[in-house]
Amino acid sequence: MDTVYFVAQQTMYFAIPLLIVALGGMFSERSGTINIALEGIMVVGAFAGISFINFFQSSMSGQGLLILAILTAGVSGGIFSLFHAFASIKLKADQTISGTALNMFAPAFAIFVARMVQGVQQVQFKDTFYIRSVPVLGNIPVIGPILFQNSYITTYICLGIALLSWAVINHTRFGLRLRACGEHPQAADSVGINVYRIRYAGVLISGVLAGIGGLTFVVPTSTNFNATVAGYGFLALAVLIFGQWRTKKIFFAAFFFGIMKTFASAYSGIPMLKALPISNEIYKMIPYIATLVVLTFSSKNSQAPKAEGIPYDKGSR
C-alpha cells in the first residue's frame, strides 16, 4: 500500500504541471490560435516566480510566499504570451513561427538576466513550501495519503483552476464565444462577437496558466531553476492533443502521462519494478512510447478546433 501512495504522490508532481499547461493550451487553441510557445511561456513563468521567491525568501517563507510567486508567474506568463497574441492575431503572422521565436527567446532571456543580476544562471531557492500532511484531511484513510500528504499547495490551486476551466469553457457565455471563435469565427463575428478580442483573451489565459504551470513544475522537483522546464511545454502540447482539446479528456491524459512519467523516474523506489532486468532508459522511454501508441488509436477522429491556426480576417467574411 505504501508503494501505491508513493506512486500517487509522485504522479501529482508530474501530472499537475502538464494538466494546467495543457488546459492553458486549450484556451488558446479553442479560440483559434495555435500556441506552440507553451514551453517558452513556462520558462518565463518559472523564472519570474522563482526569482520572486529568491528575492523575498529572506523576509518571508511558506505558503504566503508561494502564492505570491504563483501570481508573479501567472502575470509574467500572461504578459509574455501577449507577444504571441499580437503577432498571430493582430499581424496575422504564422503562428508556428511566432511560437518558435518565443520558445527560443525565453530560456536565453532567463539565462541572460540571471547571469547579469547574480553572476550565475541557476536561480536558487529554499523549499519552505513542502507540506508533509495537510491538517485533518491528511489523516483520512486512503484518500489522505494519496491526495493530502507529501504535497504542495500548487497541486490544490491547479486542481481548482482545472475545475474552473471546465466550468468556464463549457458553461459560460465567454466559453461558448471562445469555442465559436475557434470553430467558425465568421459565424461568431456575424452575431456581433469580437473575434479578435476573444482570441486575445484565449491566448492571455493560456499564458497565465502556462506561467503558473512553469512554477508548479519547478517547485516540487528542484531547488534551483536553470532556465529549463525539460520539454514539459511540448509534452503539455501532446497532452492537449491526446486529450482532444476537451477539459475532461485532458485531465485523464495528463494523469496518464504523469503515471507513466512516475514509473520512469521513480521505478527504483517501486520494489516490484526494480527487480525486473530492464534498463532504466527503457523506463524513461515508456511515457513517450505509450503516448505514441495511444495517439495512434485515438487520432482517427480528431476533434481539433476547425479554425485553429487560421488568422481571422474580418474582410474575408
Next chain:
Amino acid sequence: MKKGHNMLKLNSLTSFAASLMAIAAGLIFGLIILLLSNAQDAIPAFLTILTGGLSEGARGIGQVIYYATPIIMTGLSVGFAFKTGLFNIGASGQFTCGAFAAIYIGIKWTFIPPELHWIVALLGALVAGAVWGAGPGLLKAFFNVNEVITSIMMNYIGMYLVNMTIVKTVYDSLKNQTKMVAKSAVLPKAGLDKIFNTNNLNIGIIIAVLAVIIIYIILQKTTFGYELKACGINKSASRYAGINEKKSIILSMVIAGALAGLGGGLLYLSGSGKYLQVLDVLAPEGFSGISVALLGMSHPIGILFAGLFIAHLTVGGFNIQLYNFVPEVIDMIISVIIYCGAFALLFKQIINKAFTRTADERESEVDSVITQPETDDLEGQNNDGELIEKTDNEEAL
C-alpha cells in the same frame, strides 16, 4: 507582360528587403539589451557580434563554416518538411540517430575498405535519420496523428534509445561519451583545413551544399517536388488531382529525416574531437534547424545563407564572452529576428505600398492629363491586392 515581370522582380526584392528589416530589428534589439546591461562594453561587444567569424581571418571563416554545416542540414530538413506542409520539430531526434549510426559504423565496421569507410558511415547516418523521420510520416499518413506531437515524442525516444545503445556498444565510460571513430571514417579534409587554417574543416560543407542543390532541384524542377508542394498547400485538391497524398507525406518525412540524420553524421565524423555524450539532453542542432529554416524562408538557397549567418553570429557570441556578456544574447537576437520575420507579410505590404505609390506617381506624371486621380487610386489598390496575393502563394510554396 512587361509589367508582370517587373512585379515578380519587385516581389522577390521586397521579400529580401523584409528579411533584412527583420535582421536589422533583431540586431537593434541586441544592441539595446547590451546597452541596458553594460553600457560601457556594449559597443565593442556589438561590433564583435557583427564581425563574428570575420575578425579572425581565414580561421574565423573556417569556424563559421564548421558550425554552419550541421545546422544547414537540419535547417534543410525542417525547411523541406515546411514546404510540404509538415512541421518537422523532430530534426533533433533524427540528427541524434544519424550521429549514432555514423559513429557506430565508424567504430565497429572497420572491415570496410578504408576509402569507403566514411562514405558507408555517412550513408548509415542518412538511413538512420530517414527511419526516424518515417515514423511520424507513417503515423500521419495512416492514422492522422499530428506530426508535431509524434516528432516530439520521437525526439525523446531517440535520445534515450541512443544513450542506451551507446552504453551497450561504443561507450567510453571514463568520459561518459562515445569512443573515437576509426581514422578511415573521418571525413576527408580535401585541403580545406589548410586553406582555412583550422583542423575542424572538411568536405562536410561541400556535401551540405550538394544537399542544398539537390533539394532545390527536387522542389523546383521535378514533378515529384511539385506534388509534394501541392500536398502541402491543399491536401484535398491534390487528392482530387490524382496525387497520392499518403505517399507524399511519408516520403517528405523520410527525406526530411535523412537530411537531419546526414547532418548528424557530418558533425560527428568531422574529426574535431566532438563526441556524442550520454546526457538526457535533446540535440540543440535540431532546434537551430527550425531557426535556420524560418530565417531562410524554407528556400534551400535561403537556408544555406541563413545557416552561415546564424553560425557567423554564434562565433560572434563566443567572442563577446571576452566582455563578460553571455553568448545567449545571440539566441535572443535570433529569436527576435524570427519573431519579426513572422511579420514579413506586414513588411512586404509596407514596402509594396511605398513602391507602388512612387510608381503610380511617376505614371501619373507622364499621363497626368489623361488619367483621372480616382482611377489612379483604384489601380494602386489593384496592384497592392495582386502583390499580396502573390507573396501569399510564394510563401505557401
